[in-house]
Amino acid sequence: MGNTSPRPPALNQDSVDGVYTQRREDSCQNLSTSSSGRSFASVNSHQSTFSVSRPWSRVSRRRWKESTLTLPYESSKTAWPVSQIESFFLPEFPFRSEGKHFTNLGEINKGAFGKVYKVSDEKGTLYALKVLSKSKIIRENAVQQVKDEVRIQRVCGHHPFIVDCPFHWQSKKRLFIVSNYVAGGELYDLLKTYTVLPVALVKLYVAQLALALDFLHNAGVIYRDLKPENILLDASLNVQLIDFGLSKWLPYGKTTRTICGTFLYMAPEVWTGEEYGHGVDWWSLGVIACVMLTGKYPSAEPDSGQFSTVLPQVGLDGPARDLLQRLLQVKSAQRLRTLRALKNIAFYKGYSFDDVKDRQVNPKELLPEIPEKLGDDFEGFDESFVTQL
Known part of the structure; x- marks a missing residue:
């Protein structure tokens, strides 16, 4: 159960610990003391059919808790099917675009980790969509940097002279950061x-x-x-x-x-x-x-x-x-x-x-x-x- 893919070669222990510190603290608070087998990262998830019909043995339950709560590389091995490369960018980057759909109007810039596109939503509102490669971010050990970037812009974007960041999410291989489109150039x-x-x-x-x-x-x-x-x-x-x-x-x-x-x-x-x-x-x-x-x-x-x-x-x-x-x-x-x-x-x-x-x-x-x-x-x-x- 869970992901068993090999560890990313470019990550060192310090960077991974930095990514997972908050998740481990949050998970300890959300973990149920019962033996239902629910995912510690989502208290609203339901019991699986397997865990109801065939409860985990005492040994299996102990091993699951030890591996997921103490070893950062094993934190994705839970009843909740989240791959390791996806869990790196949680909770800042959820797995959905909040119901928004965008139309690509062309590329406007390039960066170290991806490209920036001019897009519009269903109402015709223009945005700048930054599409970043997860593999490049991990290879450059920049996971925390990208997470800080979106948090800072989201928190401070209401200032009249700072561009806001209303949407951000992730897919299997990419990160998506949507900012307000600024039409006057640099x-x-x-x-x-x-x-x-x-x-x-x-x-x-x-x-x-x-x-x-x-x-x-x-x-x-x-x-x-x-x-x-x-x-x-x-x-x-x-x-x-x-x-x-x-x-x-x-x-x-x-x-x-x-x-x-x-x-x-x-x-x-x-x-x-x-x-x-x-x-x-x-x-x-x-x-x-x-x-x-x-x-x-x-x-x-x-x-x-x-x-x-x-x-x-x-x-x-x-x-x-x-x-x-x-x-x-x-x-x-x-x-x-x-x-x-x-x-x-x-x-x-x-x-x-x-x-x-x-x-x-x-x-x-x-x-x-x-x-x-x-x-x-x-x-x-x-x-x-x-x-x-």
């Missing part, structure tokens, strides 16, 4: 078109992203991959934060030291292997603000044995330069890393963050006509920062 495409954005629009976008980061940090989430490719624009060109694949549950004030992210936007303390906290997201925001204001990336030069940030030599007024210098402090303790501190700098003097949160400012009204020369300068960015630090 911030990266807007930067390629305009090279440099108007200061008023930069002020709006930095404020919107800061509100989203503040919300995530207060919810105990560190984002860790803030970049223009992960910032979509809706029909009104307001920002929408997507892709929580590298996000992590991290209580505010705590630290971690996993090296991850995109090199150009990665804070110095991340890729040097030091412990870091939520301040790394504010560094990434500073890099994005620098690109929006100047069309170039920041660089660095040695200063008294240490490195300090050097901004592009372009025309920046005092408040804009002050914003970048505060966000791009190499030493995290000296970096601007709270929404309250951002509101009090000269760049945002007299600015209403309440109007930003309520979407009272229209980004389209802040954009000039598309210039004849497109973003050549942005495409030829300066990589000296990541090569020198």
Whole structure:
């Protein structure tokens, strides 16, 4: 009875224990003390005909309890027919799509574990459907990462500048994650078109992203991959934060030291292997603000044995330069890393963050006509920062 397939070769004991810890705790609470033979993972299931007509022997019952409750690789060997590769992704990914049916309207993107499609439901509502390969996720030891991604997006998706994730489920070989469709494209495409954005629009976008980061940090989430490719624009060109694949549950004030992210936007303390906290997201925001204001990336030069940030030599007024210098402090303790501190700098003097949160400012009204020369300068960015630090 149950699955007897071999163990996945790429999983180590630690990762499997991490996947099954919560299931073992939940199963211990749901397990009936009777000898009915019901599945410990589903208290609403009925007795099988076999268990009623021929009760298990005392020895068989003892072996079943010992194998399913103490050995993580044996947890799928129960009266409930769930295969091992399916149980890896429970309870975050159920076995149904909640009665929803989607029509595929074409592929729109590719990722490390699968593809993203534009789909519509029965009412014509558009969504982005991410289809992930279970085998690739297991091979890369990323089971917990994918489960955290969908939980974080589901919990935080009600924020006005974060894309919601209304549906997610699994099949035998794939995971399905449905997010709201954002029609305006990536911030990266807007930067390629305009090279440099108007200061008023930069002020709006930095404020919107800061509100989203503040919300995530207060919810105990560190984002860790803030970049223009992960910032979509809706029909009104307001920002929408997507892709929580590298996000992590991290209580505010705590630290971690996993090296991850995109090199150009990665804070110095991340890729040097030091412990870091939520301040790394504010560094990434500073890099994005620098690109929006100047069309170039920041660089660095040695200063008294240490490195300090050097901004592009372009025309920046005092408040804009002050914003970048505060966000791009190499030493995290000296970096601007709270929404309250951002509101009090000269760049945002007299600015209403309440109007930003309520979407009272229209980004389209802040954009000039598309210039004849497109973003050549942005495409030829300066990589000296990541090569020198």
